[in-house]
Amino acid sequence: MSLTELKVPDIGDFQDVDVVEVNIKAGDAIEKEQGVLTLESDKASIEVPSDLVGTVKEVKVKAGDKVSQGTVIALVETADAGSEKPAAPAAPAGKPAAAKADAPAPKEAAAPKPAEQKPAAGGSQDVKVPDIGDFTDIPVIEIHVKAGDTVEKEQSLVTLESDKATMDVPSPAAGTVKEVKVKIGDTVSEGTLILTLERQGGGVSEVEEKPKTAAPQPAEKATAAPAPKAASFSGSADIECDMLVLGAGPGGYSAAFRAADLGMNTVIVERYATLGGVCLNVGCIPSKALLHAAAITDAAKELAHHGISFGEPTIDLDKLREFKSGVVKKLTGGLAGMAKARKVQVVTGVGKFVGPNHMEIEGEGGKKVVQFKKAIIAAGSQAVKLPFMPEDPRVVDSTGALELRQIPKRMLVIGGGIIGLEMATVYASLGAEIDVVEMLDVLMAGADRDLVKVWEKFNAKRFANVMLKTKTTKAEAKDDGIYVSFEGEKAPAEAQRYDLVLVAVGRSPNGGKIGADKAGVAVTDRGFINVDKQLRTNVEHIFAIGDLVGQPMLAHKAVHEGHVAAEAAHGEKAYFDALQIPSVAYTDPEVAWAGKTEDQCKAEGIKYGKATFPWAASGRAIANGRDEGFTKLIFDEETHRIIGGGIVGTNAGDLISEVCLAIEMGADAEDIGKTIHPHPTLGESIGMAAELYEGVCTDLPPQRKK
Missing domain, CATH: 3.50.50.60 (FAD/NAD(P)-binding domain)
Structure with a gap:
């Protein structure tokens, strides 16, 4: 029997980490992998396991101490001192521990199944959509490569467009494109196969690591950007x-x-x-x-x-x-x-x-x-600019449209997302004839289609033309207007003249x-x-x-x-971990949603149930003369907890807040349904939808209880 030092193993890049809990004391018998220490950095908690079997003779640290790799935790009496190598601690959330030659690899780097491995360099590799946060079923709006093209690592392969902005999917390696598996207009989610790539030779097989995630997260987070070397500033500060x-x-x-x-x-x-x-x-x-x-x-x-x-x-x-x-x-x-x-x-x-x-x-x-x-x-x-649009005051982004210099007789809105449709609503109400063009086959991407269909039906006569699956290809400024050409299913054969053109195709960040x-x-x-x-x-x-x-x-x-x-x-233990981030289209009618959509549930394999309360049965909506909308709640099928919801109708953006709170609080259908809502209001449609899910709603024909 001899005394062996139990030390803090490799914990990646962390140093001077706070000890928040010591789980052993002198005299305790400990086993391998038993948690002996809990550390907490500013990013995560780390459980340090024992790599020794024996009896604790003396504990060298206490709660509040700071430790790093190699710090002695305790002296342990073992049968064979020094024969063990330190085990890696459990990797903190969001940051896997670095694997060292003298330490077992952390869980994330364990030998994967063959399907999880990247092929050896020089072989064929499937390139898939990486982790893009909570987004699913995002339309492909542009494909930058074709079969036979040579690509570099980090080169953009396809561009996706959500309801607010665009994101690129980069290549994970250099090589030659063998086959492209998606086309413009397809919808993709994390794991969707984009293309197959013949990698450049000269390397060995490597493990496919899941990208680090942070909430919220764009496509770019799937591939870490290289950290530049900071400059040295030697001047004085004002x-x-x-x-x-x-x-x-x-x-x-x-x-x-x-x-x-x-x-x-x-x-x-x-x-x-x-x-x-x-x-x-x-x-x-x-x-x-x-x-x-x-x-x-x-x-x-x-x-x-x-x-x-x-x-x-x-x-x-x-x-x-x-x-x-x-x-x-x-x-x-x-x-x-x-x-x-x-x-x-x-x-x-x-x-x-x-x-x-x-x-x-x-x-x-x-x-x-x-x-x-x-x-x-x-x-x-x-705002993203289209390179072929002329520099002309009659071509504007959302900022220019808000200046409201004039009411055009005829206006084109390029982009069928929320921003474009909101401004189209304003100008149409003020008397302009509006055309909307969208490359995808849907408007307001990101919202469930049943919500958008109500908006489409209500606005069928508001806009002169809505051209889906149509691409804007050319624009020319002339004295009497902007002449725009199109390609696609609904594209007119001739260039169309407009007095004002609004470009609303997304926004790009200013990080560069x-x-x-x-x-x-x-x-x-x-x-x-x-x-x-x-x-x-x-x-x-x-x-x-x-x-x-x-x-x-x-x-x-x-x-x-x-x-x-x-x-x-400031040193607080604060984290961004929202369960939902609501979206609202302030159109007429308004469209709002929060949490999981039905499309997301289907894509993620979530077993869900839903209840939809029609505003045609709402006394307040009928009295307002606006009963075209509905309130939909989405529940986890097993627990009946609310996981999402959508509302279409007047003031939907104000009403969605109750759904947001319910999701964050973990409310179930019974909680919401038994909460007394004021009558007659549009807000009570949320309570009635919950009652409907539980089969106890008396404002509609009898339903089967879930």
């Missing part, structure tokens, strides 16, 4: 702070305000004169002001069916623009006041990293350098425009930044949030990420 936030959109100002509330001396850098970013200044807020005006205009016309006639509405564009600007001004002014109250310093100008702890801001008054201890990147995204490489922050070739569940980048003290970290590109997601990043930077 401003010093604890926290610097780059970008003052909803995510950025929320992060800055939360950091300030936690006691951090905070600076926010914003290129524009007002806070609020795209959403508040030229996006979701002004668009809702115009959508409100459009809805009132339509309602005034419809009231004639109720016996109330106002006559044909007249549009005063100057006053309408003034109303929209007033809404924006009120909110931006409020943000400026809150920044001042929190003593958050706002620096106006274009910010770029010049080192891992310095940022240079170029503004009207010259250049300033800010030195920071921590940073949160919230630089957002910009902020000098991130100077700070050592890795950025993918499409401009995304990979983060962990605390929104931390590959650089320990720099975080990223919002559109930069991927789908969905939504303001409310960015706000919550901003809170998490600020709290994590």
Whole structure:
């Protein structure tokens, strides 16, 4: 018998990790693989197993200590000291432990089944859609390669498009394309076979590792971007702070305000004169002001069916623009006041990293350098441009459309996603004749088709032409308009003339425009930044949030990420682990959904049940003269817990919040159904849908209880 030191084994890149629990004491008999210590980093908990069999003679660490690889945990009396090699601890969530020559490989690197192996270099490899977060059934909008093409590692193979933006799927290796397995218009999910690749020779077989995941996650996260070497900054700083936030959109100002509330001396850098970013200044807020005006205009016309006639509405564009600007001004002014109250310093100008702890801001008054201890990147995204569209004021993105310079007689909306359809709704209500063109075979990709069908039926007469499976191929600016040519099933033979063309084909992140490489922050070739569940980048003290970290590109997601990043930077144990992120199309009628869709459940093999309550049975909807909609709830078939839901109808975006809360709280159908909802309201349709699922709804013909 002899004494052997029990040490912390290889725990990957982690150092000085906190001991939160010691699971052994002197005199205890321990076995191999028995948990002896629990560590907790800022990213995950790590269980350290024993690699020895014997009796604990002395424990060398206590709760609160910091340990690294090689730290002595305890002295153990063993029968054969020193014959064992340290075992790897259980890999922390989101970060597998690194495998060393003297340590057994972690679970993720265990010998896989043959089907899980990449072929030896020089052989054939199936290339599949990697982990793309919660997204399923995403349409393929572009294929960049064909059989016989030579591709490099990381080269984009196909482009996918969700309801808000596009994402590329990169090649995992260099080689030659043997066969492409998908075509434009197909829908794909994680694991869908894209193509077969003949890999370049000169290597050995390697294990197919599942990409690290972080919530939420774009396609680019499946392939880690190489970390650049940080620059060294030797100049002096004009401003010093604890926290610097780059970008003052909803995510950025929320992060800055939360950091300030936690006691951090905070600076926010914003290129524009007002806070609020795209959403508040030229996006979701002004668009809702115009959508409100459009809805009132339509309602005034419809009231004639109720016996109330106002006559044909007249549009005063100057006053309408003034109303929209007033809404924006009120909110931006409020943000400026809150920044001042929190003593958050706002620096106006274009910010770029010049080192891992310095940022240079170029503004009207010259250049300033800010030195920071921590940073949160919230630089957002910009509208995708089509290269063949002419530079002409009659060709606009969503920002240009919101300027409302005129009401065109004839307008084309390129892109049948949420942004395009919202602006199409506004301009149609103001009197424009609208054509919509979409490359895919569906509008509003991402929502279940039953929701969208209600919208399509209601809007059948609103738009002149809806061209699905149709590609915009050419545009030419002439004195009398923009002439646009199309290809596809619904494409007109001749070029069509339009007074205004809105390009709404998605947004691309700004990660490549902020000098991130100077700070050592890795950025993918499409401009995304990979983060962990605390929104931390590959650089320990720099975080990223919002559109930069991927789908969905939504303001409310960015706000919550901003809170998490600020709290994590302050040392709190905060993580972004949302069970659902709601989406809303503020069209007429509105379409909203949260959690799992039916399409996702089918793709993921989830056994689910659903209940749909028609608004034709809702007293409030009938009284409103708008009973075209319905409320659908999706439940786990075994537990009856709600896992998703969708609503189509007036104010669906407001109603979906109860569904969001129910999903996060783990409510089941009985919980929702037995919650007393006010009557008569549209909101009670959620309770009635839950009752319907349980077979106890008395507002519809009798149903079979689940």
